[in-house]
Amino acid sequence: MKMRLTKKLDREGITLLVMLAVLLLLPAYFHGNQYIMHILIMCLIYSVVAVGWDFMLGYAGIFTFGQFGFFAIGAYASGMLTLYAGIPVPLGILLGGLITAGAGVLLGLPCLRLKGAYIALVTFAFHLILVPLINSDLGRAMGTGATRGLLSIPTLAVGGYSFSVVDKIPWYYVLLGIAFLSFFIIYRITHSSIGLAFVSLRDSDKLAKSLGVDEFKHKLMVFGISAFLTGMIGAFYAHYVGIVSTRILGLDIFLMVMVMLVIGGMGKFPGAAIGAFIVTFLNEALRPTAEYRLFIFGAIVVAVIVLLPGGLMGVLFPTGRVGPGERFGHFIRRTFARKPRKNGGKELL
Amino acid sequence: MTREVAEVLISGIALGSIYAIMSVGMTLVYGVSRVFNFAYGSFYIWGAYLAYLLFSASPDMSYPAVFAIVIPVMFLFGLGVEKAVCAPLRRRADWQMLTVMSTLGLALFLDNAALIAFGPHKKALPPLLEGSTNIAGFMVSTHEMVTLAIAVSIMVGIALFLGRVRLGMKMRAVAQDGVGARIVGIQTNRVFGYAFALSTALAAIAGILLAPKYFMYPLGGWTILIKAWIVVAFGGLGSVKGTIYSAFILGIVEALVGWYFGLQWPIVFWFAIMLATLAIRPRGLFGTGE
Numbered sequence: 001m002k003m004r005l006t007k008k009l010d011r012e013g014i015t016l017l018v019m020l021a022v023l024l025l026l027p028a029y030f031h032g033n034q035y036i037m038h039i040l041i042m043c044l045i046y047s048v049v050a051v052g053w054d055f056m057l058g059y060a061g062i063f064t065f066g067q068f069g070f071f072a073i074g075a076y077a078s079g080m081l082t083l084y085a086g087i088p089v090p091l092g093i094l095l096g097g098l099i100t101a102g103a104g105v106l107l108g109l110p111c112l113r114l115k116g117a118y119i120a121l122v123t124f125a126f127h128l129i130l131v132p133l134i135n136s137d138l139g140r141a142m143g144t145g146a147t148r149g150l151l152s153i154p155t156l157a158v159g160g161y162s163f164s165v166v167d168k169i170p171w172y173y174v175l176l177g178i179a180f181l182s183f184f185i186i187y188r189i190t191h192s193s194i195g196l197a198f199v200s201l202r203d204s205d206k207l208a209k210s211l212g213v214d215e216f217k218h219k220l221m222v223f224g225i226s227a228f229l230t231g232m233i234g235a236f237y238a239h240y241v242g243i244v245s246t247r248i249l250g251l252d253i254f255l256m257v258m259v260m261l262v263i264g265g266m267g268k269f270p271g272a273a274i275g276a277f278i279v280t281f282l283n284e285a286l287r288p289t290a291e292y293r294l295f296i297f298g299a300i301v302v303a304v305i306v307l308l309p310g311g312l313m314g315v316l317f318p319t320g321r322v323g324p325g326e327r328f329g330h331f332i333r334r335t336f337a338r339k340p341r342k343n344g345g346k347e348l349l
Numbered sequence: 350m351t352r353e354v355a356e357v358l359i360s361g362i363a364l365g366s367i368y369a370i371m372s373v374g375m376t377l378v379y380g381v382s383r384v385f386n387f388a389y390g391s392f393y394i395w396g397a398y399l400a401y402l403l404f405s406a407s408p409d410m411s412y413p414a415v416f417a418i419v420i421p422v423m424f425l426f427g428l429g430v431e432k433a434v435c436a437p438l439r440r441r442a443d444w445q446m447l448t449v450m451s452t453l454g455l456a457l458f459l460d461n462a463a464l465i466a467f468g469p470h471k472k473a474l475p476p477l478l479e480g481s482t483n484i485a486g487f488m489v490s491t492h493e494m495v496t497l498a499i500a501v502s503i504m505v506g507i508a509l510f511l512g513r514v515r516l517g518m519k520m521r522a523v524a525q526d527g528v529g530a531r532i533v534g535i536q537t538n539r540v541f542g543y544a545f546a547l548s549t550a551l552a553a554i555a556g557i558l559l560a561p562k563y564f565m566y567p568l569g570g571w572t573i574l575i576k577a578w579i580v581v582a583f584g585g586l587g588s589v590k591g592t593i594y595s596a597f598i599l600g601i602v603e604a605l606v607g608w609y610f611g612l613q614w615p616i617v618f619w620f621a622i623m624l625a626t627l628a629i630r631p632r633g634l635f636g637t638g639e
Contacts, residue, residue, distance in 0.1 A: 061446075063449070110624070110627075110628060113628070113631050114627060114631050115632075116445070117379070117385050117582075117586060118586070118627060118631065118632075120449075121578055121579070121582050122624065124575070124578075125579075125620050125623075125624070128575065129617070129620060132613070132617070203442070251568070255453065255457055258450065258453060259454070261450075262450050262454070266443070266446065266447075266450075267443070291461065291464055291465055292461075292465065293461075294457055294460075295457075295461035295462055295464075295465060297454075297457055298454050298455065298456070298457030298459070298460075298461060299454075299458050300454075301450065301451070301453070301454025301457065301458075302434055302451050302455050302458060305438065305447055305450055306433070306434060306437050306438065306451060309438065309441055309443075309447050
């Protein structure tokens with residue numbers, strides 16, 4: 001049993017390590033091409049958003065549509081803190097994440113009273129209501145810049161070194177660090193007993209609760225962690241681009257990240273991150289087709305879901321070994337097997 | 350003042366009747382098959398576009414003829430969509446989330462198909478009937494009165510369908526207990542398909558009725574989807590009765606708030622009412638729980 005668990009750890013871990021290795025080396029080929037570097041940076045930003053969303057949707061089974069609300073809160077919070085209060089940018093990014101985590105917990109409190117589709121509604125309402133709120137007079141009084149948006153947000157500066165708009169390489173590596181730190185956090189959580197609790201709650205909440213899993217506490221934690229990561233990356237985005245407006249709450253970006261989840265494979269951890277790379281590059285490749293772009297995207301989404309519901313990760317690892325069902329079985333066995341017998345508790349299997 | 354309020358109330362009731370048509374379709378699908386249909390707004394806008402297409406093909410076409418063509422076409426379209434996009438997913442454990450995603454992809458597909466076919470500009474349909482009528486001293490636009498009449502007859506029709514017709518009774522049976530329905534020999538897959546098709550046709554009717562007043566553009570379905578969503582959640586997911594009550598309540602709220610505070614406020618009030626209701630009663634006014 002122990003053996004199987006470590007083997008499973010490796011599969012997702014190896015995918016992550018391969019990704020990291022490839023991404024570390026990519027600038028060696030593209031360092032001259034600022035356009036490709038910019039797209040790679042956007043890929044990484046979206047991959048964190050997608051993974052944070054997948055953590056909620058695919059792992060914890062919470063139907064949430066508020067992720068871009070978190071992204072926007074992080075971006076605005078850090079932008080405003082560094083712009084008006086003169087807080088150093090790295091601290092601003094961290095605070096942006098923490099403020100968003102607070103917002104996530106506040107949003108989670110009412111949502112967790114609700115079920116399935118209702119959560120989708122309330123979280124989507126949260127997303128939709130942010131646009132008029134930011135653009136309103138109240139938003140202007142708070143310093144969001146209303147419809148004009150936040151302009152000239154300070155660029156990232158660590159120590160004496162200030163990141164320039166022209167050279168994307170330093171941005172890329174810092175972001176790579178942040179992104180893989182986020183992936184590592186989620187990897188650790190999904191592979192701990194907390195992660196098993198999430199999966200058990202998603203797959204059979206009644207049984208999980210009867211085994212003593214505290215649904216409220218765990219799901220609130222998911223809201224907090226996912227909001228923190230998404231808000232932090234939103235803050236990074238604000239400093240990278242230098243401008244934030246309600247355009248980041250647009251429906252097209254929202255749908256695109258959803259496509260990333262679908263293509264990568266929901267609930268199959270690094271899948272969402274890989275999906276982010278595929279979709280962002282596909283989006284750029286389809287740019288010449290103008291209005292046909294989203295049309296093609298829509299067709300791809302429907303086709304992928306109907307034909308390959310597991311997404312890319314389902315194709316790469318079709319055995320189901322990594323599947324949530326396995327983990328749930330393991331969780332139950334571990335909970336019931338109080339002490340190891342002579343034969344290692346095998347009769348319970 | 351009182352006269353004005355009365356007129357606002359009447360237009361609120363007319364508005365509520367259209368919300369009722371489009372939300373009933375949504376709640377029907379959710380109640381019967383637990384499918385949360387994100388493409389609903391796209392069906393709505395495509396219904397209106399089909400009518401627009403017919404009108405531009407032959408300008409002197411009458412509304413009954415348009416309905417007679419659009420309703421069967423959208424019904425068959427819905428039947429096909431359910432077979433192709435929703436039914437294959439139902440065998441999987443995580444089908445509910447997958448159908449949300451696949452209908453979302455379908456919405457993206459249909460909206461952009463409309464964008465390619467009709468362009469981004471707003472288009473309008475001619476009103477059902479021109480002018481306004483004098484009812485007990487109040488001037489009401491004839492279009493709204495006709496809309497109200499159509500909506501009420503559709504509501505009555507649906508109530509009769511669910512209560513008296515075999516297929517309608519099967520739908521209620523499946524909604525109550527899918528496994529039980531299968532045990533007594535109801536072919537649930539077929540019932541899912543018909544419920545979906547019926548809701549598609551209802552969305553198209555709502556689209557045609559609203560297009561003369563609210564115009565249509567490729568992304569116009571999203572506002573409607575969100576509104577229908579709020580109506581359904583407020584009334585209680587899967588409850589047809591709750592949806593009809595909630596549609597009329599929210600229609601009147603929209604008319605009153607829009608008249609008193611301004612046009613951008615109704616949706617804020619809707620959200621506030623919905624959130625307050627869900628905080629006190631997490632399953633909406635008449636929700637069946639679950």
